[in-house]
Amino acid sequence: MHDQLPHPDPAAPYTGWGRKDLESLADRTLLALRPWATPGHARFDLPGPASGAGPVSDGLEAFARSFLAAGFRLSGASDDPQDHAGWYAAGLRAGTDPASAERWPLLADIPQTRVEAAAISIALHESRSWIWDRLDAATQQHIIDWLVPSAELRYPDNNWRWFCNVTQAFLRSVGASHDQQLVDRNIATMDEWYLGKIDGRGGWYRDGAAGSIDWYNGWVMQLFSLWYCRMSAGVPGVEELQDRFRARLSDYLSTAVNLWGGDGASLFQGRSLTYRYATLGAPWAGAIFDASPLPPGQLRRLGLGGVRYFVDRGAFDDSGLLGIGWLDQFEPMRQSYSGPGSPYWSSLGLAGLVMPADDPFWSVPEEPLPVEVSDVRGAIPQAGWLVSGTLSDGIVRVINHGVDHGDHEDPLYGRLAYSTVTAPLADAAEVADNQVVLINSDGSVTDRSGFDLLSAEDQDDLLIASSRWDRIRCWSAIRGCVEVRAVRLQRADEDQAGRMLISGFAIPQQPRPGARSGLVSEVRSLVGDGSIVAVRHPTANPFGSQLLINQVEYPKPAADTWHVVGISLYDADEQPEISWPSVTVESTEALKINWPDGTEQRIGN
Structure with a gap:
């Protein structure tokens, strides 16, 4: 797949990549999914065994997680030559219309849909001018109706609390019913899982009161906390909240930067590793939110090199699909909640695309990682x-x-x-x-x-x-x-x-x-x-x-x-x-x- 990407960026002596390569990767990833779409585009029914949530939920998962990539792609874009906006707008209509044969499972029916609702909420926020603002009023209401139950349902005491909060943040941003007290309680609960500073080092969370430490620390606890703030601009108290989360992300990156090898490989530890370059979500957030102790050139080298590590090693099959695995496809990595669409949580590793092409970040020459x-x-x-x-x-x-x-x-x-x-x-x-x-x-x-x-x-x-x-x-x-x-x-x-x-x-x-x-x-x-x-x-x-x-x-x-x-x-x-x-x-x-x-x-x- 990487052979067809654009020519190396002259400011990228380590990775050979620039923003156009990341953009091209997003386009090719999204286009490879389209042959597997249902007629109304509400699902991608990909090949492979179903997860414990069932094939319909899996099809929604593939839609939502790829829509996250489309949202990042459209957020910083000046044009949309592949019509990602039109494609996903059609899927939103079919997926939320009560009369549609492709209507998505309700949030109350299958818990996994609450995760996908969060991905859809972030994607809708990032693509607002391309999709939400152009939807007819009936479709907007159908989407709201599908998301609103998130305030009434129980989310587990782990990283899922952030999924609830970003969903609530989107609803609030479009003037829909939401529960700010629930959001505040969730934030207070998750603050209890923050492990503070020890010997001057901080930035680390447990995934729940008795949870483990793994990559969820970066790709949810750090990234989603700041994205909630991004989706809540102007809300009283959110600036102070963002300052707190920025400081934590900066502390996290000061030590987490050493968990990537000189070849761009992420540490192989913890669950959900088939999400691959989702591990780069936190470094991209460091650049987006100016919340990193690392110089921009080092963040660029980390973000692009960490994604390219997987692209160059067989993460995509011959048809351009992401499968279960790490380097190439490896079915034993499948977990009970893994479906064919699960690997597309790697879209978090494309978050840097929200920085437009004229952002100064993309003109800064790469700097080596500490281990280099x-x-x-x-x-x-x-x-x-x-x-x-x-x-x-x-x-x-x-x-x-x-x-x-x-x-x-x-x-x-x-x-x-x-x-x-x-x-x-x-x-x-x-x-x-x-x-x-x-x-x-x-x-x-x-x-x-x-x-x-x-x-x-x-x-x-x-x-x-x-x-x-x-x-x-x-x-x-x-x-x-x-x-x-x-x-x-x-x-x-x-x-x-x-x-x-x-x-x-x-x-x-x-x-x-x-x-x-x-x-x-x-x-x-x-x-x-x-x-x-x-x-x-x-x-x-x-x-x-x-x-x-x-x-x-x-x-x-x-x-x-x-x-x-x-x-x-x-x-x-x-x-x-x-x-x-x-x-x-x-x-x-x-x-x-x-x-x-x-x-x-x-x-x-």
């Missing part, structure tokens, strides 16, 4: 994450001691490490990637769900984090491409403990097109009597198949004894050799790490 200038390292204490990116290969690694997913172990949340170039193994008989597990004498295996974050610190450029679960306490220190993972059993259960396994990253021996081919994840026993075991899993993940996981096995691990492993992740095509640290046991409570650059670091109690 030097190694990057830092802590995100709210998530219990340590972040390490390496200039040599552009890979970003995240060590995780703070995020899980409730009362069950979820590979997308609870692993000890993630990266921009690997994905976790979904299932394994004993041990998967980036785990520390005890295999008891009865064959049972410890579970990391519900673990406790103990620390996540960046002190004098030294990163360290720790967590505790079951009988295990684990510390991590990372520098460059190597993590030192130190483990101590907290209770003397020698009779139960058969062996302990500490594993590295899952590396495809048969990479998928567009994935890295030179990846290596070695493990070494630095303290203890561990032996190295290599396990090949005859399965696949979004980066490839035949997954190789190296691990260290400790037989009969004793309590109150250090077991320390070094784990690497690097691209041998870019960095052929690495140096390993040495570790000295100073006491039963403390270790000293001697890093190859001469830095010393102590961990433990």
